[in-house]
Amino acid sequence: MRTRSLDHLICEHPFFAGLAREYCELIGGCARNIRIDRGGYLFREGEPADQFFVIRHGHVVLEIVAPGKGPLRFLTLGPGDIAGVAWLVPPYRWVFDAQAVELTRALAIDAGCLRDKAEQNHDFGYELMKRFMTLLVQRLHAAQLQMLDVYGSPR
Amino acid sequence: MAARADGASAPFLPRIARVRSRRRETHDTWSLALDAAGMAGEPGQFNMLYAFGIGEIPVSVSSDAAATGPLVHTIRAVGAVSEALAALRPGAALGLRGPFGTTWPLAEAAGGDLVIVAGGLGLAPLRGAIRRALAERGRYGRIAVLYGTRSPADILYRSEVERWRRLDVEVAVTVDHADQRWHGNVGVVTKLIGRAGFAAAHATAFVCGPEIMMRFTASALEAAGIAPARIHLSLERNMKCAVGQCGRCQFGGSLICRDGAVMRYDRVRPLLTIREL
Numbered sequence: 001m002r003t004r005s006l007d008h009l010i011c012e013h014p015f016f017a018g019l020a021r022e023y024c025e026l027i028g029g030c031a032r033n034i035r036i037d038r039g040g041y042l043f044r045e046g047e048p049a050d051q052f053f054v055i056r057h058g059h060v061v062l063e064i065v066a067p068g069k070g071p072l073r074f075l076t077l078g079p080g081d082i083a084g085v086a087w088l089v090p091p092y093r094w095v096f097d098a099q100a101v102e103l104t105r106a107l108a109i110d111a112g113c114l115r116d117k118a119e120q121n122h123d124f125g126y127e128l129m130k131r132f133m134t135l136l137v138q139r140l141h142a143a144q145l146q147m148l149d150v151y152g153s154p155r
Numbered sequence: 156m157a158a159r160a161d162g163a164s165a166p167f168l169p170r171i172a173r174v175r176s177r178r179r180e181t182h183d184t185w186s187l188a189l190d191a192a193g194m195a196g197e198p199g200q201f202n203m204l205y206a207f208g209i210g211e212i213p214v215s216v217s218s219d220a221a222a223t224g225p226l227v228h229t230i231r232a233v234g235a236v237s238e239a240l241a242a243l244r245p246g247a248a249l250g251l252r253g254p255f256g257t258t259w260p261l262a263e264a265a266g267g268d269l270v271i272v273a274g275g276l277g278l279a280p281l282r283g284a285i286r287r288a289l290a291e292r293g294r295y296g297r298i299a300v301l302y303g304t305r306s307p308a309d310i311l312y313r314s315e316v317e318r319w320r321r322l323d324v325e326v327a328v329t330v331d332h333a334d335q336r337w338h339g340n341v342g343v344v345t346k347l348i349g350r351a352g353f354a355a356a357h358a359t360a361f362v363c364g365p366e367i368m369m370r371f372t373a374s375a376l377e378a379a380g381i382a383p384a385r386i387h388l389s390l391e392r393n394m395k396c397a398v399g400q401c402g403r404c405q406f407g408g409s410l411i412c413r414d415g416a417v418m419r420y421d422r423v424r425p426l427l428t429i430r431e432l
């Protein structure tokens with residue numbers, strides 16, 4: 001019963017829009033509901049990236065600590081977004097911090113569990129990777145724009 | 156079609172205006188309120204401002220001519236002329252020609268939702284349009300103002316943006332980077348488009364900012380369902396005469412001073428990716 005409702009939450013989430021129900025079930029089998037209070041961390045730099053987060057409510061900010069400067073914030077994620085991509089590739093470690101800037105509800109997906117299922121069922125794995133590839137390309141384009149500093153002074 | 160206006164009757168002759176007040180907006184940007192009897196300019200238009208002995212540059216109108224209050228120009232100090240203008244104190248004189256160019260097509264947008272996307276200093280040419288839309292709030296469906304800039308310290312018209320937020324307008328601000336004191340959005344302005352509530356089929360969009368930002372934004376607005384003919388951009392090229400004579404601001408078959416600066420995305424899209432232009 002618990003898993004079934006998680007499947008529904010997966011299928012209803014924009015990131016998984018159009019995904020076959022059986023695949024939602026596979027993901028739901030690796031999912032659990034979590035709640036993070038404002039100021040809490042979903043993950044921190046250097047820790048094992050053994051899960052990722054499907055954000056349902058609230059906002060999370062990605063940040064990185066620069067010596068002597070404190071955390072630099074560079075991306076806000078909200079409902080409909082995914083937090084965490086480092087679980088996709090070795091060495092499976094977070095390279096940023098993700099802090100909840102307000103009460104956040106998400107599905108935490110066990111990365112090892114999902115990678116195993118993708119290995120066993122490549123059709124499923126391919127569907128999953130297509131979604132993550134889209135996300136990664138969007139994030140890359142956004143990051144490049146931010147790096148270009150288009151609003152900076154022309155001098 | 157964006158409306159056209161031809162500026163003053165003697166377009167090459169600057170008239171004298173005086174600085175009524177000067178206000179610092181960010182570390183490199185100032186707003187000048189001018190006493191310029193009878194000279195105004197509709198939202199989207201620009202004036203040629205002349206710093207005596209230094210030079211003349213195009214600067215957009217940042218006020219709304221329909222409202223009471225002085226003509227306002229917001230100037231970022233980037234070079235000789237803009238630095239001299241931005242440094243002018245109350246009472247100082249400057250030369251002014253205009254207004255020139257097309258306007259934001261507010262009348263065309265009436266009846267549907269209005270999506271305004273500004274990047275950096277691009278909020279300045281849009282401020283008059285936002286003020287006008289707010290003054291005539293009932294003419295539009297939903298109004299969304301999406302503003303992206305470099306950092307929290309670079310937010311233009313900060314208290315006014317806060318005020319818009321309290322009115323019947325969806326205001327979302329995002330910055331490229333911030334420290335922990337900033338609790339707003341961080342990321343590119345296009346990300347705000349997906350989150351904004353508007354009915355794309357009847358929406359009109361006004362976009363102004365650095366050209367790279369406008370290219371990405373226009374294509375994201377189109378992907379969100381707004382027809383390219385209803386997306387309007389304000390383009391920038393260096394100018395000299397401002398009245399379609401010298402050809403300095405030529406952009407394909409158009410002159411930005413005469414056919415723009417506000418132009419329709421479906422008409423300019425093919426030109427936006429030509430590097431030589």
Ligand SMILES: Cc1cc2nc3c(=O)[nH]c(=O)nc-3n(C[C@H](O)[C@H](O)[C@H](O)COP(=O)(O)OP(=O)(O)OC[C@H]3O[C@@H](n4cnc5c(N)ncnc54)[C@H](O)[C@@H]3O)c2cc1C
Nearest residue numbers: 154212213214215229230231233234235236237391392416
């Ligand atoms: C229609 C129109 C409306 C404008 N509205 C405004 C406005 O509201 N506020 C404002 O501050 N500026 C505005 N500008 C830009 C402004 O005209 C330029 O910043 C100005 O011409 C620079 O002149 P300068 O002598 O100060 O600097 P310059 O010495 O000529 O240039 C200094 C630096 O700025 C760069 N630069 C020059 N012109 C531009 C430009 N158009 N866009 C980007 N970089 C440029 C140069 O490449 C150089 O690196 C507008 C331009 C146009 C065409």
